[in-house]
Every structure is written in C-alpha cells, then in structure tokens.
Amino acid sequence: MNLQAGIKPLFYVIIEFKPWLLAAITVLVANLASNSLWDTFQIWAELQRGEISPFRILWVGLFFVMVVLLFRQRDKFFPPRTRYLQNEKAQKRKHLVLFLSTVxxxxxxxxxxxxxxxLSYQNISDDLASIKKKRTEEELRWNWEMPLRAINHHLGIIESVTICCSRQSLLQVHLFLNICKRYGQLEKVRFVLLGLHNNRPKLVDSSDFVMDSGEFRQENFVEYTGCDFESFDELTRALLYLIAKNKHFENEIMIDITGGQKPTSIVGASVTFNQKIKAQYIQTGGDNEVLSYDVILAKAEAGSIGL
Structure with missing residues (x-):
C-alpha cells in the first residue's frame, strides 16, 4: 500500500515535469539545427557543391518534431489567470454523462x-410531474429523480447515457437501468457505465450484465468497482479517460453535475474548461430548470470579468 502511495505522487511529478523537459530538449536541438542550416547556407552562398549530410537532416527534422510536441503542451505554459462560469439554459446534446448516487x-x-x-413508464415527463407532486406534498425524497430529469431534458436527440457510479451506487445501478429501459422513449438510447477495472477507468456497455428482460448478470459484473466520489484524482482520471475515448464527438457531450457529491460537481465542471464539452445542473427547486455551466477563459484585467 505504501509503495502504491509513493508511486502516484512520483507519476504526477513526471507528468508536470514533461513540458519543461520538452522545452529543454527543444532548445538543445534548436542549436544543432541552426548550426546545420547555417553551414548549408554558407555552402550555397559560396556557390559550392556540398554533400548531403544525414545528421543535418536529422537535426532539422528533430527540431520541427520538438516544436510540434512543445506546441501541444502550450496550455501547460500559458494557463488562464482568470476564469468564470457562465450559466444558460442547457442545449440538448447527443451524449450525456451523469453521476449516480445511491438510494x-x-x-x-x-x-x-x-x-x-x-410510475406509469409511459412518459418520463408525466412521471416526473408525479414525482415532484409527491416531493412537494409528502416530502418524498428519491435520489434518482434528478438523473431522470437530466435524461428527459435531452429526449429527442440523446443517443447515449454514460453513468459514473460510486462504490455503493454501482451495486444498485442495475435497478436504475431497469427503470430507464422500461420507458419506450429510451428504447434506442445506449447506456454505458464508467467504472474501474483493476483500478483503471473502464467503459462497460450495460448490455453486458443487464438483459432486456431486466435480469442482472452479476457474474459479468464482479470484476468492476465504482469510483470514489470523494477522490478528486480518481474522478478526474475517469472523466479524462472518458473524454479521450470520445474525442471525436466532444462537442456533443454534456456532463450533469447535479448528482453525486461535491467533488463530483467540482470535477465535472473543471474538466469542461477549454473543452467543447459542457456541464449542466438541474435546479432542485422551482421549475427544476436545467442550466448549462460553461467555463469561460477571461483575461487578467478586472474589466474582462465584469468587475
């Protein structure tokens, strides 16, 4: 356990040091590349015939490769100094990510x-109205109301729902999936779980362990665990893994940060920064309006953030 605890900080130190290592190598290679180009230009200026040097080609080529690699790390050198959240009514998107709490x-x-x-299982909006009435009149609390509202908001366009489970909610997720699968409105929606396999993030299609009949195949499920909703690092790694897997349709992803705990909301909002992904939050009172929170880059001047 102590060895694993020591490896994690070392891993992050290496990750943080990588941009500076690239910068140092780029500077060294730039010197070799400039000398190679200077020697070549001198030969041309004297109208002499030179020999093709593989090393000169290597240094110049390596320099351009290092420039490209360094450019890809530009956000590590020029991070935003000021950020703010802009909220607006959430647009419908094809792919929804949500955090599932326990009931x-x-x-x-x-x-x-x-x-x-x-529940009638005929229409999600009608059932949500019944749930709200029970909540208002009888103070009935059900933690899966908000995930249903999150899904309902994107009906008509939604294609997939990725459910990030905690250690505890992973043991109940088959019940939530059975509820969703009973709605004809979600018949063509693909449900995917984001969990851990051997302590590494893993996406699992719900059909691998929950059949259309509602039968739960527990034997296909025992190798997986949920994420620690109190661990900022673990949640961040899981969501970054999800984003990397779905990079080609990043602008169609919405992360719902209503469920889960405070770290899930923080991580869910933070990973959208400088990304095409957006985060949404469902108001727990009033009309239960669905708002989209977009992290906006602002300059350091006070005027740029409305002060």
Whole structure:
C-alpha cells in the first residue's frame, strides 16, 4: 500500500515535469539545427557543391518534431489567470454523462423506487410531474429523480447515457437501468457505465450484465468497482479517460453535475474548461430548470470579468 502511495505522487511529478523537459530538449536541438542550416547556407552562398549530410537532416527534422510536441503542451505554459462560469439554459446534446448516487437500501426491495411512488413508464415527463407532486406534498425524497430529469431534458436527440457510479451506487445501478429501459422513449438510447477495472477507468456497455428482460448478470459484473466520489484524482482520471475515448464527438457531450457529491460537481465542471464539452445542473427547486455551466477563459484585467 505504501509503495502504491509513493508511486502516484512520483507519476504526477513526471507528468508536470514533461513540458519543461520538452522545452529543454527543444532548445538543445534548436542549436544543432541552426548550426546545420547555417553551414548549408554558407555552402550555397559560396556557390559550392556540398554533400548531403544525414545528421543535418536529422537535426532539422528533430527540431520541427520538438516544436510540434512543445506546441501541444502550450496550455501547460500559458494557463488562464482568470476564469468564470457562465450559466444558460442547457442545449440538448447527443451524449450525456451523469453521476449516480445511491438510494435508500429499503428501496431495493421495490426495484429502486419508493413504495409510495408509482410510475406509469409511459412518459418520463408525466412521471416526473408525479414525482415532484409527491416531493412537494409528502416530502418524498428519491435520489434518482434528478438523473431522470437530466435524461428527459435531452429526449429527442440523446443517443447515449454514460453513468459514473460510486462504490455503493454501482451495486444498485442495475435497478436504475431497469427503470430507464422500461420507458419506450429510451428504447434506442445506449447506456454505458464508467467504472474501474483493476483500478483503471473502464467503459462497460450495460448490455453486458443487464438483459432486456431486466435480469442482472452479476457474474459479468464482479470484476468492476465504482469510483470514489470523494477522490478528486480518481474522478478526474475517469472523466479524462472518458473524454479521450470520445474525442471525436466532444462537442456533443454534456456532463450533469447535479448528482453525486461535491467533488463530483467540482470535477465535472473543471474538466469542461477549454473543452467543447459542457456541464449542466438541474435546479432542485422551482421549475427544476436545467442550466448549462460553461467555463469561460477571461483575461487578467478586472474589466474582462465584469468587475
């Protein structure tokens, strides 16, 4: 355990040092490349015939490669000095990412739903209205109301839902999936789980362990664990893994930061910075409006952030 704890900080030190190492190598290679070009220009200026030097070509080529690598690390050298959040009504997107909290253990006996709550499974909006009425009149609390609202907001365009589970909610996620699968509106929506396999982020298609009939294949599920919703590093690695896997349609991803705990909201919002991905939050009161929070780059001057 102590060895693993020591390896993680060392890993992050190497990651942070990488841009500076690239910069140092680029400077050294630049000197060799400039000497090679200078020698070549001198030969041309004297109208002499020189020999092709593989080393000169190597140094010049390596210099351009290092420039490209250094350019890709530019955000490490020029981070934004000022940031702010701009909220607006969330646009519909094709791919939704949400954090699933646990429900009361007693709800497991009634398929994850409170005993006093009855869903028609005909229309999500109608059932959400019933849930809200129960919440207002009888103070009934159900943690899976907001994930349903998050999905409902994107109906008509949504193609996939990625569910990031905690250690505990991973044991209940099949109940949530069974609820979603009973709605005809979500028949063509693909559900994917973001969990850990051998302590590494892994995407798993829900069809691997939850059949259309609702049967739960636990034997296909025991190798996976949920994320620690209190661990900023673990959540960040999981979401960055998700973004890397879906880089080609990044502008179609929305991360819902309503569920989970405070670290999940912080990580969910922070990974959208300087990305085409956006984060949304559902108001817990009033009309339960869905707002999109976009982290905007601002200059250091006070006037650029409205001060």
């Amino acid at each position: 009361h253990p007693d709800f497991e006996k009634t398929n994850g739903i409170p005993e006093k709550l009855h």
